[in-house]
Amino acid sequence: MTEILIVACVGVAFEVVFTAAIDPGVREGWRLKGQSYVWMFPIYALVVPFFKVLDPRFGAWPWAARTPLYVAILYAVEYLTGWLLRRFTGRCPWDYGDARGAVHGLVRLDYFPAWLLAVTLFEALCRRLGAV
Numbered sequence: 041m042t043e044i045l046i047v048a049c050v051g052v053a054f055e056v057v058f059t060a061a062i063d064p065g066v067r068e069g070w071r072l073k074g075q076s077y078v079w080m081f082p083i084y085a086l087v088v089p090f091f092k093v094l095d096p097r098f099g100a101w102p103w104a105a106r107t108p109l110y111v112a113i114l115y116a117v118e119y120l121t122g123w124l125l126r127r128f129t130g131r132c133p134w135d136y137g138d139a140r141g142a143v144h145g146l147v148r149l150d151y152f153p154a155w156l157l158a159v160t161l162f163e164a165l166c167r168r169l170g171a172v
Contacts, residue, residue: 043169044088050165051084051158052076058154077133083121087162088171090117095163095172103160110159115147122146 060074094113098106122132123146136142141150166172 043166043171044085046169047087047162047165047171048081048084051087051162052080054158054161055080062154079121079125079133083117086117088166090114091163091166091172095166099163099172107156107159107163110163111152111155114155114159115149119143119146 055076056074058074059076060072090113094110098109101109122134123144126132126135126146132146135145136148137145139145139148139150141148143149163172
């Protein structure tokens, strides 16, 4: 359970740093104001079971083969959780609208490099914590 909390906190922290550095809708000049959502804690908590299932099957694959697969699965999870939030709460907190690379406002394909870095860090963190 501790590893789930650690990974969820790291995920939210990563998101805050990412939005501060990249998202012009959030960033306020050099203040580097970032944001996340309370909904993201349980969503990032899914990372540990995600790697518990995937690591035994794909963990020995070369990095260049397994991480794009992980990102594709992550996109599916991001889309599904965003769709569920939109369905049950009336909106998805990270609605990307008509942004470049957006799919129904729920995922951004142009964020692939950031998600590639994220899954690499999450994999290493999960292994370090003994979660996989």
